[in-house]
Amino acid sequence: xxDNEVLERIIHGDESALDYVYKKYYRMMTxxxxxxxxxxxxAKDIFQEALxxxxxxxxxxxxxxxxxxxxxxxxxxxNLWRKELERKSRYSNEExxxxxxxxxEQEEKIKIIHECINxxxxxxxxxxxxxxFDGLSMQDIAEKLGYANTDTAKTKKYKCKQKLFELxxxxxxxxxxxx
Amino acid sequence: xxxxxxxEELVGRYLEGEMSDLERLNFENQLVNNPSIQEEFQFQxxxxxxxxxxxxxxxKARLDNIQVPASGIYQFIGLKVAALVTITxxxxxxxxxxxxxxxxxxxxxxxxxxxxxxxxxxVEIPDVPTPVVEESLKTxxxxxxxxxxxDNRKSDKESKKAAKNESEKTQAKNKDTVVKExxxxxxxxxxxxxxxAEENVDTKDDSFEVSNNSFNAINKLAEEKIDVETTSDGKKxxxxxFYNKKxxxxxxxxxTPYEILEYNTNKSTLYYLYYQGAFYELNSNQMKISPLKExxxxxxxxxxxxxRK
Numbered sequence: 001x002x003d004n005e006v007l008e009r010i011i012h013g014d015e016s017a018l019d020y021v022y023k024k025y026y027r028m029m030t031x032x033x034x035x036x037x038x039x040x041x042x043a044k045d046i047f048q049e050a051l052x053x054x055x056x057x058x059x060x061x062x063x064x065x066x067x068x069x070x071x072x073x074x075x076x077x078x079n080l081w082r083k084e085l086e087r088k089s090r091y092s093n094e095e096x097x098x099x100x101x102x103x104x105e106q107e108e109k110i111k112i113i114h115e116c117i118n119x120x121x122x123x124x125x126x127x128x129x130x131x132x133f134d135g136l137s138m139q140d141i142a143e144k145l146g147y148a149n150t151d152t153a154k155t156k157k158y159k160c161k162q163k164l165f166e167l168x169x170x171x172x173x174x175x176x177x178x179x
Numbered sequence: 180x181x182x183x184x185x186x187e188e189l190v191g192r193y194l195e196g197e198m199s200d201l202e203r204l205n206f207e208n209q210l211v212n213n214p215s216i217q218e219e220f221q222f223q224x225x226x227x228x229x230x231x232x233x234x235x236x237x238x239k240a241r242l243d244n245i246q247v248p249a250s251g252i253y254q255f256i257g258l259k260v261a262a263l264v265t266i267t268x269x270x271x272x273x274x275x276x277x278x279x280x281x282x283x284x285x286x287x288x289x290x291x292x293x294x295x296x297x298x299x300x301x302v303e304i305p306d307v308p309t310p311v312v313e314e315s316l317k318t319x320x321x322x323x324x325x326x327x328x329x330d331n332r333k334s335d336k337e338s339k340k341a342a343k344n345e346s347e348k349t350q351a352k353n354k355d356t357v358v359k360e361x362x363x364x365x366x367x368x369x370x371x372x373x374x375x376a377e378e379n380v381d382t383k384d385d386s387f388e389v390s391n392n393s394f395n396a397i398n399k400l401a402e403e404k405i406d407v408e409t410t411s412d413g414k415k416x417x418x419x420x421f422y423n424k425k426x427x428x429x430x431x432x433x434x435t436p437y438e439i440l441e442y443n444t445n446k447s448t449l450y451y452l453y454y455q456g457a458f459y460e461l462n463s464n465q466m467k468i469s470p471l472k473e474x475x476x477x478x479x480x481x482x483x484x485x486x487r488k
Contacts, residue, residue: 018238019245026247048239055238113229114236132227133234161226165187168226 003069010058013134013144018055022047025070029077036081046084050076060135112175116167124160131157190219194227405450407439419452419461420468426450426461429468440486451483458483 001020009017026047033043053076057063065072117125123145130136130144142153192198193206210216406425415429426439438453439461450461452471458480459471474480 015238015241018242022242022245023247048242049235051242052235052238109225110229110232113226114233117230117233128230129234132230161191164226164230165223168229169222172222 003065006069007058007063007065010055011061013059018051021054021069021073022051025073028070029073032074032077033081036085038081038084042084046077046080047073049080053080056134061140062135108175109172112171113164113168116164116171119167120160120164123156124163127153127157127160128164186216186219187223190216190223193220194223405439405441409433415468417471418468419459419465419471421461421463421465427468428452430471438487440483442486453483453487 001017006017006021029047029050030040030043033046034040038046050073054063054069054073063072117128120128126145127141130141131138136144138150138153138157141157142148142150145153145156147153147156189206193203198206206216210220407428408425409428409430409432411429411431411433416431418429420427420429428437432454435455437455440451440453440458442449442451448463450463451474452459452461454471458474460474461471462469474483
């Protein structure tokens with residue numbers, strides 16, 4: 001598969017194109033991290049993160065390839081791993097107790113949000129993903145979901161978001177996150 | 180403006196980027212001073228982050244389930260590397276063995292020579308050291324002279340041993356040089372075990388015995404001998420080559436006797452051919468068929484003559 005085709009397929013939301021890129025560059029990208037004092041697990045995670053960045057960039061239509069996809073992903077991996085190394089060295093210098101406490105609470109909140117998203121219908125999930133994750137315009141979302149116009153998409157998105165807020169707030173109050 | 184719905188609306192519009200510049204400035208001022216707005220702001224931010232994170236987790240879970248062929252290739256490469264290492268090691272061992280074997284042979288003859296010296300020493304020449312023989316003709320000369328001294332004073336046997344290859348040494352108890360008659364003379368290595376055992380008894384030298392044992396082990400693995408094969412097909416007249424530890428002589432060697440002289444140094448074994456009153460150099464590294472060159476160095480000829488006796 002050529003780079004242009006990969007890009008084209010990702011723009012149309014074809015996740016199998018991402019699978020292809022993942023397989024093709026797995027060893028190259030993980031080696032980059034492993035050769036720079038990373039474990040294979042960390043390497044895999046960085047590569048996956050990089051592919052997520054690549055996906056979001058590509059699907060939002062904001063990616064104009066001036067180099068090969070591999071070069072682009074390689075530079076993302078490099079940046080992500082640098083940040084991770086910095087974070088690790090910072091973390092080792094901090095008072096760990098407080099940080100862990102905050103992380104635990106944050107993780108619990110994220111868990112609750114994920115549960116609530118799972119309770120949404122498929123259309124809501126898609127709209128929220130398209131909008132917040134993929135960064136699609138209302139125009140694109142309307143086209144993808146077959147809505148008559150962008151206003152319909154906007155309204156739909158608004159309702160889905162409000163529903164999610166309600167769900168999360170209910171669960172938060174049960175977990176004492178809100179007063 | 181302060182009721183809950185308004186705050187929700189406000190924060191939502193801010194986060195969606197739907198505010199004008201003026202509205203945004205106002206909102207940011209309120210955000211600093213109003214804890215309720217701060218709380219709602221943090222909440223909505225978390226949820227939006229949660230949405231992004233949810234999708235990210237979905238994609239990563241998808242990728243996690245992909246069998247990565249690269250990992251398999253990696254193992255395959257690993258195997259290939261392992262195989263390569265094994266082969267290299269084997270080659271290395273082969274080379275090492277060859278070298279080790281050679282050096283053992285050299286060492287062996289060196290030890291033999293030094294033993295001869297020890298024997299000689301008790302009689303007359305205490306200062307003859309273990310021969311350190313360079314390949315250059317000059318040092319060879321010296322060596323040959325040194326060994327010629329005990330040769331004159333002592334029995335044939337000892338000088339002969341000192342000057343010769345270990346294999347010849349044992350065989351050549353009755354001769355100074357190995358003189359092989361036609362048609363296909365071979366310098367056959369005798370049973371060195373017997374001979375060495377004899378010497379052990381003579382010297383009562385434990386260390387010597389130990390090294391002999393190791394020599395025996397080597398000898399069992401690779402018989403040390405120099406085969407000579409003569410070919411007279413008329414194409415290559417008076418040429419020679421060493422190939423596979425065998426000396427090939429090309430020419431009409433079947434009609435006149437020739438002699439192969441072996442001269443051991445602690446570095447290598449030098450070979451010379453004596454044929455019809457002249458000496459010829461035999462370079463044991465010469466794997467190509469090369470013409471035999473007559474030695475013209477008078478001194479070397481003299482020494483080789485001494486050796487022949």
